[in-house]
Amino acid sequence: MENYINELNEAQKAPVLHKDGPLMVIAGAGSGKTRVLTYRIAYLMSQGVDAFNILALTFTNKAAREMKKRIADIVGTSEAKNLWMGTFHSVFAKLLRFDGDKLGYPSNFTIYDTQDSQRLLSAIIKEMGLDKDIYKYKQVQNRISSYKNSLITVKAYYNNPDLVEADAMAKRPRMGEIYQNYVDRCFKAGAMDFDDLLLRTNELLTRFPEVLAKYQDRFRYILVDEYQDTNHSQYLIVKALSDRFQNICVVGDDAQSIYSFRGANISNILNFQKDYDNVGMYRLEQNYRSTKNIVNAANSIIAKNTNQLEKVVWTSNDEGPLIKVHRSPTDAEEGRFVAGSIFENKMQSQLPNGNFAVLYRTNSQSRSIEDALRKRDIPYRIYGGLSFYQRKEIKDVLSYLRLVINPKDEEALKRIINFPARGIGQSTLDKLTVAANHYNRSIFEVMDNLERIDLKINSGTKRKLGDFVAMIKSFQIMNESADAFTLAEHVAKKSGVLLEFKKDGTPEGIGKMENIEELLNGIKDFVEGQKELADAKGDIGEFLEDVALATDLDKDTGDDDRVALMTIHLAKGLEFPHVYIVGMEEDLFPSAMSMNTRSELEEERRLFYVALTRAEKQAYLTYTQNRYRWGKLVDAEPSRFIEEIDEKYVENLTPVQRSRYTPLIDVDIFGDVDRSKLRQNKPLQGTPPSGVKPNENQLRKLRKLKPELSTPVGNTNSVDPNLSEGSLVNHTRFGRGQVIKIEGVGNDRKAEIKFDKGDIKKLLLRFAKLEVL
Ligand SMILES: Nc1ncnc2c1ncn2[C@@H]1O[C@H](COP(=O)(O)OP(=O)(O)OP(=O)(O)O)[C@@H](O)[C@H]1O
Numbered sequence: 088m089e090n091y092i093n094e095l096n097e098a099q100k101a102p103v104l105h106k107d108g109p110l111m112v113i114a115g116a117g118s119g120k121t122r123v124l125t126y127r128i129a130y131l132m133s134q135g136v137d138a139f140n141i142l143a144l145t146f147t148n149k150a151a152r153e154m155k156k157r158i159a160d161i162v163g164t165s166e167a168k169n170l171w172m173g174t175f176h177s178v179f180a181k182l183l184r185f186d187g188d189k190l191g192y193p194s195n196f197t198i199y200d201t202q203d204s205q206r207l208l209s210a211i212i213k214e215m216g217l218d219k220d221i222y223k224y225k226q227v228q229n230r231i232s233s234y235k236n237s238l239i240t241v242k243a244y245y246n247n248p249d250l251v252e253a254d255a256m257a258k259r260p261r262m263g264e265i266y267q268n269y270v271d272r273c274f275k276a277g278a279m280d281f282d283d284l285l286l287r288t289n290e291l292l293t294r295f296p297e298v299l300a301k302y303q304d305r306f307r308y309i310l311v312d313e314y315q316d317t318n319h320s321q322y323l324i325v326k327a328l329s330d331r332f333q334n335i336c337v338v339g340d341d342a343q344s345i346y347s348f349r350g351a352n353i354s355n356i357l358n359f360q361k362d363y364d365n366v367g368m369y370r371l372e373q374n375y376r377s378t379k380n381i382v383n384a385a386n387s388i389i390a391k392n393t394n395q396l397e398k399v400v401w402t403s404n405d406e407g408p409l410i411k412v413h414r415s416p417t418d419a420e421e422g423r424f425v426a427g428s429i430f431e432n433k434m435q436s437q438l439p440n441g442n443f444a445v446l447y448r449t450n451s452q453s454r455s456i457e458d459a460l461r462k463r464d465i466p467y468r469i470y471g472g473l474s475f476y477q478r479k480e481i482k483d484v485l486s487y488l489r490l491v492i493n494p495k496d497e498e499a500l501k502r503i504i505n506f507p508a509r510g511i512g513q514s515t516l517d518k519l520t521v522a523a524n525h526y527n528r529s530i531f532e533v534m535d536n537l538e539r540i541d542l543k544i545n546s547g548t549k550r551k552l553g554d555f556v557a558m559i560k561s562f563q564i565m566n567e568s569a570d571a572f573t574l575a576e577h578v579a580k581k582s583g584v585l586l587e588f589k590k591d592g593t594p595e596g597i598g599k600m601e602n603i604e605e606l607l608n609g610i611k612d613f614v615e616g617q618k619e620l621a622d623a624k625g626d627i628g629e630f631l632e633d634v635a636l637a638t639d640l641d642k643d644t645g646d647d648d649r650v651a652l653m654t655i656h657l658a659k660g661l662e663f664p665h666v667y668i669v670g671m672e673e674d675l676f677p678s679a680m681s682m683n684t685r686s687e688l689e690e691e692r693r694l695f696y697v698a699l700t701r702a703e704k705q706a707y708l709t710y711t712q713n714r715y716r717w718g719k720l721v722d723a724e725p726s727r728f729i730e731e732i733d734e735k736y737v738e739n740l741t742p743v744q745r746s747r748y749t750p751l752i753d754v755d756i757f758g759d760v761d762r763s764k765l766r767q768n769k770p771l772q773g774t775p776p777s778g779v780k781p782n783e784n785q786l787r788k789l790r791k792l793k794p795e796l797s798t799p800v801g802n803t804n805s806v807d808p809n810l811s812e813g814s815l816v817n818h819t820r821f822g823r824g825q826v827i828k829i830e831g832v833g834n835d836r837k838a839e840i841k842f843d844k845g846d847i848k849k850l851l852l853r854f855a856k857l858e859v860l
């Protein structure tokens with residue numbers, strides 16, 4: 088047996104070595120599900136399966152990259168290169184770039200983020216003359232998103248009297264029309280929103296059997312991590328693609344299902360044995376991540392949920408310290424406690440910052456923690472919140488660039504047509520929009536054909552519109568030869584955006600200019616990274632795709648050592664030696680919005696289970712007696728979840744304060760499923776609710792979160808001319824390595840380098856940041 092197989096226990100080996108056919112691994116946190124998935128891919132490849140035939144779907148692109156790296160370590164880099172791995176959204180965006188033309192989309196379609204979708208919806212609501220207090224754009228967007236994730240098209244919507252009636256009851260009888268308009272406008276703009284990436288993939292695979300056959304044949308082995316959080320749309324894609332070969336491997340933990348508000352559907356796990364024949368069912372019980380105290384405490388929490396599959400989780404790790412609970416008078420004090428405790432632990436055991444994570448229920452809680460960490464000079468990184476790419480000035484520049492790639496992109500156009508101000512007012516834009524709708528063209532096309540259309544726009548304005556079109560076209564010409572950085576810098580200057588903020592002269596204006604500079608630095612870094620790899624172009628289209636689909640963890644290269652701050656939702660699948668879960672208070676965690684039914688409360692409890700099981704060595708729970716919320720100081724009570732932990736595993740650092748809370752109505756989401764059947768690995772008899780009921784979708788925000796850009800490390804180095812085959816080198820990003828081959832001359836000189844981390848990369852020497860050792 089090959090060596091790496093011995094890095095697995097017996098229970099893990101079984102699913103890794105499972106022969107062809109469907110299999111499912113259901114197991115608790117930290118038991119090695121992700122490891123099993125990774126090693127199974129390596130094993131399949133060692134058995135002769137071509138990487139080209141494997142598709143792996145993960146929760147973040149970062150997780151996919153890490154898996155790929157581990158696989159490359161085992162089977163070699165060149166083999167691992169062809170693996171398709173990533174989030175559902177990034178993988179299927181790629182597929183749609185190849186085949187979306189069959190649905191009428193250009194291959195350079197824009198991906199609308201949540202903000203773009205919301206702006207478009209509010210424009211539509213306004214154009215239709217509807218009351219914006221009744222048709223709230225965020226609610227409308229949530230509805231449409233949940234329709235799409237349940238594959239309810241506009242037509243299906245109208246065919247479903249329940250949905251139509253529900254909207255009528257909610258005093259929104261024109262929901263269907265809004266939905267229709269929204270879909271039309273996105274299509275005309277050559278744009279897909281996040282949900283479209285899944286919906287259109289489904290449409291493509293359903294309507295074009297030859298496309299389905301092509302990808303079924305290609306993806307002979309499909310593997311899905313975190314299966315408990317797939318939604319209906321994702322489920323159907325996986326089902327369709329795996330239908331021919333049935334080589335589908337899913338791993339998950341129903342106790343960690345935390346995205347139901349976004350449409351995740353637990354019945355995907357429960358139905359798996361019905362969907363496929365002869366499913367191999369595997370369970371893992373040994374946790375390798377955490378101490379005994381943490382594992383046992385987490386078990387005692389999740390046992391409080393009635394709706395769950397029964398699971399055993401144990402560990403042979405040390406007992407470890409007890410879970411420490413701390414109370415502070417205010418959230419500022421809570422921040423100080425956390426920062427102080429991190430500082431002490433760091434000093435006592437000489438630990439890097441990266442060993443610590445602070446997790447919270449909502450993004451707004453980060454502020455007091457940040458303040459305290461800053462005072463102690465402890466470097467941290469925030470994941471989530473308003474991302475860099477969502478800032479106004481950044482979106483302005485990006486919108487110019489989006490328009491260069493896809494001039495039909497209506498949202499990009501509307502943002503910048505009069506920014507900086509060039510005398511094109513709202514009434515002109517309204518006329519253009521009406522004409523665009525009338526002729527079924529994009530606004531840009533209308534602007535480009537003004538002389539042929541009878542629009543009541545005066546000649547002065549027409550000239551301004553013409554100038555704008557000419558400017559964008561000049562950028563497009565430049566884009567044919569320039570790299571992303573050169574183009575972006577030119578656009579930032581020539582569009583007048585930079586100047587606008589400079590003129591402003593206020594500290595905010597300067598700050599915005601600096602942000603644009605940082606964006607440009609980021610693009611430069613990106614271009615160099617891409618250029619180094621001999622097969623990428625480094626053009627702006629590649630950059631925009633990267634920006635649109637990067638999840639918030641993706642840009643974390645791990646090279647600088649910082650404390651991690653993030654929401655619990657984002658922390659799924661990750662692990663840290665020391666974890667602080669802050670804001671353990673009633674109404675905050677569990678959230679006030681999720682306490683109406685048992686099933687909502689159980690989801691909050693699963694969220695707490697996820698939070699606690701991120702910790703390897705030590706977990707802290709903190710709460711306050713008073714907290715600023717919505718600008719007011721309010722009384723806070725300790726979360727019921729603290730009391731729910733078996734007290735054997737808890738140490739109170741401050742005197743105990745009891746929690747008071749009201750019990751709930753009982754709703755059983757498992758319906759009539761007999762859970763004992765699942766335990767015995769038998770096919771399900773009962774029918775769990777297939778209900779993909781439209782969900783309120785508050786945290787859709789998460790998807791649009793983008794990483795902060797990092798400034799580039801160092802500059803393009805002059806490479807030692809003595810570099811030769813066999814030279815040992817150091818690369819700022821890829822680390823140490825040895826040159827295997829040098830080829831090409833002048834600007835085209837490339838080196839093939841085997842890095843110590845396992846990767847073999849071909850780098851263009853003119854850009855490579857190499858140091859000869
Ligand atoms: N057989 C093993 N021997 C040693 N370490 C292991 C073994 N299996 C898993 N681990 C380690 O235990 C930790 C948890 O594994 P992994 O992340 O795969 O668990 P998981 O079940 O996917 O967790 P989660 O439910 O949180 O996603 C990782 O650090 C992993 O490397």
Ligand SMILES: [Mg+2]
Nearest residue numbers: 120121122660
């Ligand atoms: Mg995992």
